[in-house]
Amino acid sequence: MSSTVSLEQTGRIAGKAQTAGKRRERMGPLARRRERWFYLMISPWIVGFILFSGGPIIASAAISFTRWSLVQSPDWIALGNYTYALFEDDLFWKVIKNTIYYSLGSVPSGLVVAFALALLLNEKVRGINFFRTIFFLPSVVSGVGVILLFGWIFNPRFGLINGMLARVGIKGPGWLYDPHWAMPVLIILSLYGVGGTMLIYLAGLQGVPQELYEAAEMDGAGTWARFRHITVPVLSPVTFLLLVTGIIGTFQVFTPAYVLTNGGPEFSTTTIGLSIYFNAFQYNKMGYAASQAWLLFATILVLTLVQFRLSKRWVHYEQEDRVK
Amino acid sequence: MRKVFTVLLVVGVLLGACATPTPQIIKETVVVKETVPVEKVIKETVTVKETVVVKETRVVEKAVTQVVEKVVTATPSIPEEELATRDKPVTLRIGISAQPPDSPFRKALNDLQARHPEWRIVVEEMAGGEMQRVPAQIAAGTLPDVVRITGLSAQPWIRQGAFLNLQPLMTSARYDVTDFYPGTADEFRFQGAFYGVPAAVGAEVIYYNIDLFDKAKIPYPTDNWTWEDLRAMARKLTLDKSGKNADDPAFDGNNVVQWGYNTNPGAIAAWAHFYVEPFGCDYCANEDCTRLKFTSDVCLNTLQWWADFTSKDKATLYDPYSGKQTGTPGDPFLSGKVAIGNNGFFAVAQLKEVASFKWDIVQPPKGPTGKRVSVFSTNGYVIAANSKHPREAWRLIEELTSPDFMKAEFAARGGALPSRRSAAPVVLATLQPPPANIKAVLAALEYGHPFRPNSFGAFEVYGKIIGLTNAAMKGERPVKDAYAEAEKIANDILIKAEQDAAQKK
Numbered sequence: 067m068s069s070t071v072s073l074e075q076t077g078r079i080a081g082k083a084q085t086a087g088k089r090r091e092r093m094g095p096l097a098r099r100r101e102r103w104f105y106l107m108i109s110p111w112i113v114g115f116i117l118f119s120g121g122p123i124i125a126s127a128a129i130s131f132t133r134w135s136l137v138q139s140p141d142w143i144a145l146g147n148y149t150y151a152l153f154e155d156d157l158f159w160k161v162i163k164n165t166i167y168y169s170l171g172s173v174p175s176g177l178v179v180a181f182a183l184a185l186l187l188n189e190k191v192r193g194i195n196f197f198r199t200i201f202f203l204p205s206v207v208s209g210v211g212v213i214l215l216f217g218w219i220f221n222p223r224f225g226l227i228n229g230m231l232a233r234v235g236i237k238g239p240g241w242l243y244d245p246h247w248a249m250p251v252l253i254i255l256s257l258y259g260v261g262g263t264m265l266i267y268l269a270g271l272q273g274v275p276q277e278l279y280e281a282a283e284m285d286g287a288g289t290w291a292r293f294r295h296i297t298v299p300v301l302s303p304v305t306f307l308l309l310v311t312g313i314i315g316t317f318q319v320f321t322p323a324y325v326l327t328n329g330g331p332e333f334s335t336t337t338i339g340l341s342i343y344f345n346a347f348q349y350n351k352m353g354y355a356a357s358q359a360w361l362l363f364a365t366i367l368v369l370t371l372v373q374f375r376l377s378k379r380w381v382h383y384e385q386e387d388r389v390k
Numbered sequence: 391m392r393k394v395f396t397v398l399l400v401v402g403v404l405l406g407a408c409a410t411p412t413p414q415i416i417k418e419t420v421v422v423k424e425t426v427p428v429e430k431v432i433k434e435t436v437t438v439k440e441t442v443v444v445k446e447t448r449v450v451e452k453a454v455t456q457v458v459e460k461v462v463t464a465t466p467s468i469p470e471e472e473l474a475t476r477d478k479p480v481t482l483r484i485g486i487s488a489q490p491p492d493s494p495f496r497k498a499l500n501d502l503q504a505r506h507p508e509w510r511i512v513v514e515e516m517a518g519g520e521m522q523r524v525p526a527q528i529a530a531g532t533l534p535d536v537v538r539i540t541g542l543s544a545q546p547w548i549r550q551g552a553f554l555n556l557q558p559l560m561t562s563a564r565y566d567v568t569d570f571y572p573g574t575a576d577e578f579r580f581q582g583a584f585y586g587v588p589a590a591v592g593a594e595v596i597y598y599n600i601d602l603f604d605k606a607k608i609p610y611p612t613d614n615w616t617w618e619d620l621r622a623m624a625r626k627l628t629l630d631k632s633g634k635n636a637d638d639p640a641f642d643g644n645n646v647v648q649w650g651y652n653t654n655p656g657a658i659a660a661w662a663h664f665y666v667e668p669f670g671c672d673y674c675a676n677e678d679c680t681r682l683k684f685t686s687d688v689c690l691n692t693l694q695w696w697a698d699f700t701s702k703d704k705a706t707l708y709d710p711y712s713g714k715q716t717g718t719p720g721d722p723f724l725s726g727k728v729a730i731g732n733n734g735f736f737a738v739a740q741l742k743e744v745a746s747f748k749w750d751i752v753q754p755p756k757g758p759t760g761k762r763v764s765v766f767s768t769n770g771y772v773i774a775a776n777s778k779h780p781r782e783a784w785r786l787i788e789e790l791t792s793p794d795f796m797k798a799e800f801a802a803r804g805g806a807l808p809s810r811r812s813a814a815p816v817v818l819a820t821l822q823p824p825p826a827n828i829k830a831v832l833a834a835l836e837y838g839h840p841f842r843p844n845s846f847g848a849f850e851v852y853g854k855i856i857g858l859t860n861a862a863m864k865g866e867r868p869v870k871d872a873y874a875e876a877e878k879i880a881n882d883i884l885i886k887a888e889q890d891a892a893q894k895k
Binding site for chain 1 (some may be wrong): 521713849853877890
């Protein structure tokens with residue numbers, strides 16, 4: 067049975083290839099010209115990618131199998147860096163845990179907050195453009211400046227938060243100086259830049275067909291039901307996109323931890339991005355840093371594939387539904 | 391023929407326009423007389439865009455070649471016969487940290503360039519910091535001929551062969567290293583050979599706020615004081631919100647507004663010699679400091695002394711620079727909230743700018759052993775191992791580290807000091823106003839020494855034990871446990887670094 071399927075599949079692929087070949091033969095001069103222009107136009111990006119991304123990517127893969135301080139020539143150690151990371155370096159697992167903690171904390175909360183804000187800013191009220199601007203503004207403010215500002219807001223002794231808590235008789239925690247609270251602060255800080263996500267949701271909301279709401283209303287659906295059964299499913303592709311890019315982004319987080327805590331206290335905010343930097347440029351262990359980068363890549367790849375697989379259960383594409 | 395001439399002229403003009411604007415020596419004649427300095431006549435071409443008479447018969451408004459003559463004095467360091475074979479200046483690249491165009495260093499370098507037309511000195515500022523840039527340039531084979539690096543970074547790179555062994559050049563030049571403060575020279579020395587020449591040094595000394603001492607009616611510290619004296623003074627100078635000092639039974643250690651002393655628990659890892667060596671604790675377990683031992687009785691007692699000072703007396707800050715405790719980021723001594731502070735001499739420059747109080751300097755206290763310690767922040771010049779012009783690069787270093795250049799670079803700034811005995815006192819005297827106790831700085835320069843460990847793996851050691859030392863000083867972990875763990879982590883890293891280096895050999 068499986069061999070039959072395989073043959074069928076092979077035949078289908080071959081058929082498609084033949085069709086494509088015939089189609090190309092049938093292409094008129096205009097289409098061929100357009101095709102040439104297409105490749106010409108994208109060639110700067112392709113060349114740039116090969117030179118400045120593709121090359122380093124391949125090089126980093128090779129470097130990850132070496133012990134290399136940058137100063138001396140690299141030594142081939144095969145999987146030595148990978149086995150060290152996975153089975154010997156306790157800190158590696160701690161930074162993986164930290165990274166997952168950050169990702170689990172900041173992605174869902176970011177999506178919820180952005181979605182909620184987008185719903186509010188989708189209302190047709192006077193001055194809505196002003197509010198949209200205000201809520202989007204933090205996304206265009208310099209990252210490091212905002213990060214430093216948050217450092218002061220969460221200063222245990224002189225910060226705004228603990229000052230307010232003290233007024234109601236609560237002794238605030240040490241925040242960035244407390245290993246248990248430092249990562250939650252970074253997660254809260256990540257919400258500050260939620261404007262970009264909000265904007266994408268807002269665009270999505272404005273594309274939801276009004277006839278769906280009207281039909282549901284005629285069927286007696288209330289506000290919650292319309293939200294639950296129309297807004298959320300229709301926006302599920304947007305949510306999926308933001309979830310995938312959000313997880314990729316949070317797994318690579320570097321700047322807030324570097325600026326605010328430098329990975330401390332007690333490595334509680336050392337993320338994988340920070341660990342790669344430390345190993346590469348402070349400890350001169352470029353091979354080990356490259357192996358960590360590839361482990362990060364593998365982790366993100368697996369997570370993304372899992373998300374794509376699971377997306378079939380909850381992501382609804384309008385066009386697809388209509389075809390069905 | 392006229393056509394031919396016109397064509398030749400046009401071709402000549404076009405070729406001239408394509409030429410590099412860099413001056414090129416086209417001819418040189420060495421004139422040697424028995425007792426007079428060597429002089430040579432050099433003709434060089436310069437491309438200029440202006441109206442120039444060509445062959446005195448035509449006027450061409452295009453880029454043309456103009457022939458100029460000038461006379462320069464030859465440097466005695468390069469043999470004349472070699473010079474005679476040269477057709478252009480040797481390009482020497484020098485990598486330095488960011489320097490404003492009007493900085494004394496730049497001015498001194500411009501003067502140096504003017505005196506050495508046989509060199510073309512190209513300055514490359516090391517954007518992104520040396521920790522990233524230098525290894526990347528070494529890996530790419532593009533490290534400048536001469537690089538000014540910090541002393542703390544030097545040893546790991548020296549030990550991996552990144553820089554030229556300067557000993558043969560120094561020996562043949564009869565270069566006098568005894569003029570350098572010994573600790574600064576040690577920073578660039580490995581297995582008896584020099585791999586760099588120190589330039590700047592900032593010796594760690596003690597600063598005290600005269601106004602706060604006067605207010606508390608406490609006599610100023612003297613150069614004969616001890617760490618116990620410092621602790622006793624710090625307790626008296628540490629005040630809580632209600633003005634009670636740390637000796638008062640009603641003192642509220644959780645609401646301190648003025649601190650007697652500032653240290654940095656992290657520094658007890660990275661700068662530990664300053665704090666523990668006067669008490670008899672040398673945590674370097676071997677001569678090269680590639681093994682550490684914090685858990686000897688004398689070291690644990692010393693570290694406990696510091697932990698008590700920090701977390702029981704609460705008379706010294708445990709996190710001085712973030713502003714967590716003081717509300718002012720940066721050096722708390724500068725903000726006037728700390729009565730006694732330790733810092734490098736370079737802090738003088740900041741104090742001159744921002745301090746609204748009277749201050750002076752005193753030598754670091756003695757420990758029970760009678761010993762006092764200062765540690766150095768230094769920088770110095772090295773030559774890339776693959777430099778194509780090692781001899782010229784060495785000549786450039788000789789110039790950059792000459793007493794005259796140092797005086798020009800460091801005078802009146804109040805930042806770092808020259809690493810030469812013949813230059814530092816002169817520079818100190820140019821400070822306006824100078825600290826009253828200048829001799830304390832000069833004394834510290836004599837006995838100061840580099841950070842240790844400073845071998846390959848040292849940065850990783852600092853990075854990975856700092857959390858433990860912080861916890862110990864804040865009283866969050868017993869000193870014995872924290873430092874036992876720190877010792878194991880440190881030695882694991884250093885042993886692995888050593889094994890890797892051995893495999894490399």
